[in-house]
Amino acid sequence: MSRDTPTASLDAARSGPVPRHVAIIMDGNGRWAGRRDLPRWEGHRAGMSSVREVIEGAAEAGVAHLTLYAFSEENWSRPAEEVDALMALLEEYVETQRAELSEKGIRVTVFGNLDMLSPAARSAIADLERTTSEGAALEVHLAISYGSRGEIVEAARALARRAADGELDPDDIDAERLASALYTDAWPDPDLLIRTSGEMRISNFLLWQLAYAELYITDVLWPDFTREHLFGALVDFRGRDRRYGSVRT
Numbered sequence: 001m002s003r004d005t006p007t008a009s010l011d012a013a014r015s016g017p018v019p020r021h022v023a024i025i026m027d028g029n030g031r032w033a034g035r036r037d038l039p040r041w042e043g044h045r046a047g048m049s050s051v052r053e054v055i056e057g058a059a060e061a062g063v064a065h066l067t068l069y070a071f072s073e074e075n076w077s078r079p080a081e082e083v084d085a086l087m088a089l090l091e092e093y094v095e096t097q098r099a100e101l102s103e104k105g106i107r108v109t110v111f112g113n114l115d116m117l118s119p120a121a122r123s124a125i126a127d128l129e130r131t132t133s134e135g136a137a138l139e140v141h142l143a144i145s146y147g148s149r150g151e152i153v154e155a156a157r158a159l160a161r162r163a164a165d166g167e168l169d170p171d172d173i174d175a176e177r178l179a180s181a182l183y184t185d186a187w188p189d190p191d192l193l194i195r196t197s198g199e200m201r202i203s204n205f206l207l208w209q210l211a212y213a214e215l216y217i218t219d220v221l222w223p224d225f226t227r228e229h230l231f232g233a234l235v236d237f238r239g240r241d242r243r244y245g246s247v248r249t
């Protein structure tokens, strides 16, 4: 099945309410490279330009939170050469973008099982978070070494530990308390999930947080995704009828 790949202007994107939180599964880097007879890492490198595009576009459009799925826990099982290339790109991204992000008022936070990363990558991330910590124009959340089931299991464990220590009555565990034990506690749930490259999957991404998100799948491969594609998704979102399981009265 082929889907439309509409684009829109910034004016169109800003001509009505925009989602507060947009989450993106950035997919299709490998296929982009394969179609050009390039190694897969070249696709990831090209994908870095799209990361820059959507961060700038989201800030221009007035989105408050942008969450990007940069590396899943499952991605560790890719060939070592590709994992190493992705980690090197992450460090390069921090090195080259840190100052500009900070100047533009963009605050970056990183979440996931960061213990799996090399000390150099962890230190680059800490540096990025520190340098951009005052940003108020847009919050960018990078999911790195992230898996949603693992996150929920960890949250359940943390609550169970508190219950076992007598600090928490198990009957007081509700959706709000469980959500408060997730990485994403401080942010609103995503309103819109964009997935590039046409795959119709959630891929263990923010399973809890996406409960009421609108889904937007585009055939555009991630390295070809521009801010105008993001604006197109924002315009499409405005046409959705969000009922949260209820009915219109």
Ligand code: FPP
Pocket (backbone or CB within 6 Å): 026, 027, 028, 029, 030, 031, 032, 044, 045, 047, 048, 051, 068, 069, 070, 071, 072, 075, 089, 090, 093, 142, 197, 222
């Ligand atoms: C999925 O495409 C993409 C990834 C696993 C990595 C995403 C990484 C980037 C966009 C670049 C680095 C980002 C930052 C924030 C520094 P795929 O490889 O699964 O593509 P395929 O399905 O076509 O094989």
